[in-house]
Structures are given as structure tokens and as C-alpha cells.
Amino acid sequence: MTSPLLDVAGVAISPDHYIGGRRVASAASFALQSPIDQRLLGHVGEASAGEVDAAIRAAQAAFPAWAGLSAAERQPMLNRFADEIGKRADDFCVVESNDAGVLLSRMRHGVVPRAMLNIRWFAEHALTLQDRTITTEQATHHVRHDPAGVVAIITPWNAPLMLATWKIGPALAAGNTVILKAPEWAPLTSSLLADCADAAGLPPGVFNLLQGTGANTGAALVSDPRLARISFTGSVPTAKWIAQAAGANLVPCSLELGGKSPFIVLEDADLDNAAATGALMYRNAGQVCLAGTRFLVHEKIVDRYVDALRGYVGQLKVGDPRDEATEVGPIVHPRQVERVMGFINRAVVGGAQLLWGGKPHPFGAQYVEPTMLANLNQTDEIVQNEVFGPVLTLQTFADDDEAITLANGTDFGLGGVCYGETAHATEVAGQVRTGFIWVNSFGIRDLAAPFGGIKRSGIGREGGDWSFEFFCDVKDVVVPAKPFRASFSHR
CATH class of the missing domain: 3.40.605.10 (Aldehyde Dehydrogenase; Chain A, domain 1)
Structure with a gap:
């Protein structure tokens, strides 16, 4: 029956x-x-x-x-x-x-x-x-x-x-x-x-x-x-x-x-393009394993890049996913909401700086504001562990070697993004230990190509x-x- x-x-x-x-x-x-x-x-x-x-x-x-x-x-x-x-x-x-x-x-x-x-x-x-x-x-x-x-x-x-x-x-x-x-x-x-x-x-x-x-x-x-x-x-x-x-x-x-993928912005990157792509990491409320959630930005351009990224993030519409104009919807389950907010709150208590977001969104019980955290150490929980919510982290680097070290400094190795002059970005991307990495782009997939990660x-x-x-x-x-x-x- x-x-x-x-x-x-x-x-x-x-x-x-x-x-x-x-x-x-x-x-x-x-x-x-x-x-x-x-x-x-x-x-x-x-x-x-x-x-x-x-x-x-x-x-x-x-x-x-x-x-x-x-x-x-x-x-x-x-x-x-x-x-x-x-x-x-x-x-x-x-x-x-x-x-x-x-x-x-x-x-x-x-x-x-x-x-x-x-x-x-x-x-x-x-x-x-x-x-x-x-x-x-x-x-x-x-x-x-x-x-x-x-x-x-x-x-x-x-x-x-x-x-x-x-x-x-x-x-x-x-x-x-x-x-x-x-x-x-x-x-x-x-x-x-x-x-x-x-x-x-x-x-x-x-x-x-x-x-x-x-x-x-x-x-x-x-x-x-x-x-x-x-x-x-x-x-x-x-x-x-x-x-x-x-x-x-x-x-x-x-x-x-899972992934804890780097989003690398080199000194010679097209900042506006990199910022527009960066805002895409909040799509589907950040519940995307492919997302580059650890922003690694050259120290000489970080202020300009953050300003550009903030502008694009501010344009994102949070709301009902059934509205075709919505770009950030709800988190799937109350337990996942609790997990995401726990990561944010523990990071702030530990000294992280909230650049934006960090709170439940007023639209509904299972919505969290698009969030960016800075002033972090590589060993911090929120840098090392997958959050799977609309939460990004920001770190800076002084040269390519430091960028690569930071990018490779977690137990994950699924994907990544690298923005910069094409030859330069391609060289850096090749040294990131990951299953795949996009150069000056994001989300390009082909069914004929391999997909998967390394490490955890x-x-x-x-x-x-x-x-x-x-x-x-x-x-x-x-x-x-x-x-x-x-x-x-x-x-």
C-alpha cells in the first residue's frame, strides 16, 4: 500500500x-x-x-x-x-x-x-x-x-x-x-x-x-x-x-x-572583475563546496579590493529563493544555521574583525547575513574548517610565496580561484595544491574534465x-x- x-x-x-x-x-x-x-x-x-x-x-x-x-x-x-x-x-x-x-x-x-x-x-x-x-x-x-x-x-x-x-x-x-x-x-x-x-x-x-x-x-x-x-x-x-x-x-x-578553497587576488589583478566574482561566493547562501571562501589578497591592494567587494556584496538581494531576483537564500536546516552562527560568534570572541554581516538576517529564521571576517590567524578554526554558509574570511600576503603557503595551509584541497595577470595567475595557480583551480574566472565546468579534490x-x-x-x-x-x-x- x-x-x-x-x-x-x-x-x-x-x-x-x-x-x-x-x-x-x-x-x-x-x-x-x-x-x-x-x-x-x-x-x-x-x-x-x-x-x-x-x-x-x-x-x-x-x-x-x-x-x-x-x-x-x-x-x-x-x-x-x-x-x-x-x-x-x-x-x-x-x-x-x-x-x-x-x-x-x-x-x-x-x-x-x-x-x-x-x-x-x-x-x-x-x-x-x-x-x-x-x-x-x-x-x-x-x-x-x-x-x-x-x-x-x-x-x-x-x-x-x-x-x-x-x-x-x-x-x-x-x-x-x-x-x-x-x-x-x-x-x-x-x-x-x-x-x-x-x-x-x-x-x-x-x-x-x-x-x-x-x-x-x-x-x-x-x-x-x-x-x-x-x-x-x-x-x-x-x-x-x-x-x-x-x-x-x-x-x-x-x-x-568539502572544501576550504582559496580566492587569491594578486597585485596585478583586475580588481573590479575579481570583486564581482568574489560576491558570487555568497550565492546559495554559501552552501557550495566549490566556493572560494578564504580570500587571500595582496597587502598593497587590500583596501581598494575590500571597498570594491563591499560594493558588490551590498547589491546582493537576500530573500525568498522563489523570487528570481533573489541571490542569497536561506540555510537549509536550523541545525546548519546554528553551526554557521557558532563559527561566526567564536571567531569574533577570538578577536576576528567583522567587516560586514555577522548576524541573523531579518528576512527569516534560517537566513544569515553575508559575512566577511578579517584579522585572522592561519590556525584559527574559521580559517581551517568548512563553514558551509555565507561566511568568508580575509587574509593578506606580501608576495607569491606567502600567498601559496597560505593557500596550501589547510587540510582541504578541493578548488580555488586566482585573479591576476593571466600568465602570473596561471603560474601561482599551478602551485596551489588542489583538485582544480579557476584563473580569472569561476564555475567553468565541462563534463569531459576531471572533478574532485585532494587531502580531506x-x-x-x-x-x-x-x-x-x-x-x-x-x-x-x-x-x-x-x-x-x-x-x-x-x-
């Missing part, structure tokens, strides 16, 4: 899991509140160990037939999946904005088109994996990318639709079957994805959805030895726990974790061939160049 549908801004959403091509209700559930105004959106099922087992069994049963298809045979079905996302674009925009507080403008103009592309691009790119050979004098090596099996995908609350499709696309295109564990603070667009998979005609069990908390549903899922892969995006503490559970079963993990920012790379290297078992079929005959020598 299924549960009554939720009504979120006129969009009907199932609160149940999607297992083996049908909706499955749970005995237990948990409440969802909108970060915009704390109104109750409804109750969503929490998967028990039994429902986790059912999802794994459904994915296992579907795997042989799905894996047995060629990439060309899977492609039309995956393209229909993308089509169904496009048909419900408005629903995805409205629901994720209400559920996660994501900017409606970002959903409409960025996230939904990217979600469709994530499915289509990897379905197309999978075709290139079929004919790879390495020829030597001794043999021809036919390199195969075989589907690994049942894949668990666990996504965070800050970008539920985009990050789910970013992982689902290559996993399904490679021939795996998928169990998506939705983020507990923002699960509703994951449920819409299940509707789209069903409408596209994906065979039952190829795509499955579980909803629930990490402590219960997530724990039962990642500790199961029947999984072939686990792909996780989220926090470092959760990643350590997942890796430990998966390690007991030798299940490979891809871990894309993660293990592995996603995108292009790197996604398939993870989601596939790579096999070498060796055919000798001339007849082979075994020989034995006896002493």
Missing part, C-alpha cells in the same frame, strides 16, 4: 521509496520543513533494513539484463530519462526551491538543464568505451569497461538534483544498476527523479530510490557486501564512516568532500573517462600477435 501524495506548491510528490519499479511505503517516517519559512512540507518514509535489502535485491535482479545491453542500446532509454526531466522542469524548480532553499533562478537556468545534460552526455560518452585497443609486438590488448554491479549513490542536500544526475548518468550508462539514497534534509526532487525513470521506461530495478536518515538507512546500505561501488558527496566525518563500513567488504568508494577534500575523480574508470571493472582481453605455445623447462 502506498502513502498519500504530498502537495508542494501544487506539485504532487510521492513520499515513498521506489524499489523494483514500484512505490514502497515505510512504517517509519520523518518530517520535512521548508527552509524558507519553516512550514511543514509533509512526512517522508524512512527505509528500514528490510527495505534496503529489497532495493539491493531488486538492483541485483535487474543487473544481468541491463549490463547485457550495449551502450548504444541503453542510450535511447537514458535519453528518454533526460526528456522526462525536461518535461517536468518547472516541477523540479519549484520543489527543490521549497525543499532545499535553492535559488529558483539557479534551478531554472542552470541546474535543470545541467541535470538533463548529465544523463545525455554520459549516455553518449559511454559509446566511446567499446573499441579501445593497445597493440604491441607481442599482443593486442582489448580493454573493456564492464559494468561493476549494484551501485549506491549518496548525495547531499545543497544540490540534490544536480549531484544525483551527475552520478546516476555515468553509473547507468556504464551498465550498472543504481540505488540512490536521497539527502534527508532535501529528498523531494529525488522522488521526482524516480517518477521520471518510471515514465522513461527504465526496466524495474535499474533505478531505485531510498529515503531516510544516514544513521539508519545510510548505515544499512553502505555496510552491505552486495554493493559493487559506493559514490558519496558530503562531509568528511560521514565519508570516514562510509569508508570504514565499505572497507570491511572491500567495496570501492568515490568520495567528493576527497578520493577519486568524477567526469569524463574518470567516472567510467570508477563505475566499471576495467578488463584486459589479451590476444597474442602470433601463435602461442606453452613451454616447460625442467632442471
